[in-house]
Amino acid sequence: MVRNRGIKIAIILLISLAGCDSGPSKLVSEKEMSEIIFELKVLESKVDHFFLRTSDSTKVAYRYLQNKVFEKHGIDSTTYYESYDYYLQNKKKMLNILNAATKKLDEAEKEPEQKLEAVK
Numbered sequence: 001m002v003r004n005r006g007i008k009i010a011i012i013l014l015i016s017l018a019g020c021d022s023g024p025s026k027l028v029s030e031k032e033m034s035e036i037i038f039e040l041k042v043l044e045s046k047v048d049h050f051f052l053r054t055s056d057s058t059k060v061a062y063r064y065l066q067n068k069v070f071e072k073h074g075i076d077s078t079t080y081y082e083s084y085d086y087y088l089q090n091k092k093k094m095l096n097i098l099n100a101a102t103k104k105l106d107e108a109e110k111e112p113e114q115k116l117e118a119v120k
Contacts, residue, residue, distance in 0.1 A: 024082035034100035
């Protein structure tokens with residue numbers, strides 16, 4: 001009887017531990033993730049304006065420059081994508097990340113307009 005209770009407790013403990021999602025071993029912080037997403041969106045826009053001959057060339061250029069962004073932040077693509085997947089599972093955190101990146105994109109878009117107004 002005592003043995004069965006111990007087994008039941010062990011099973012419950014294992015099930016509850018299996019349900020815990022601590023995230024990837026190298027989780028990118030929310031702040032850094034929003035910065036990376038911002039930089040990747042700017043990069044994507046720039047690569048679209050390269051006017052490369054083929055879409056394959058565009059993809060190669062984007063991947064190369066994307067890896068430069070990851071290097072700048074001291075991560076690799078695996079760490080980025082694992083963190084991205086983790087945040088997708090945590091919708092509130094991902095929404096905060098995307099809102100921060102969008103805000104930064106909006107600010108960057110207004111900068112040239114503000115510089116032009118200062119010249120007038």
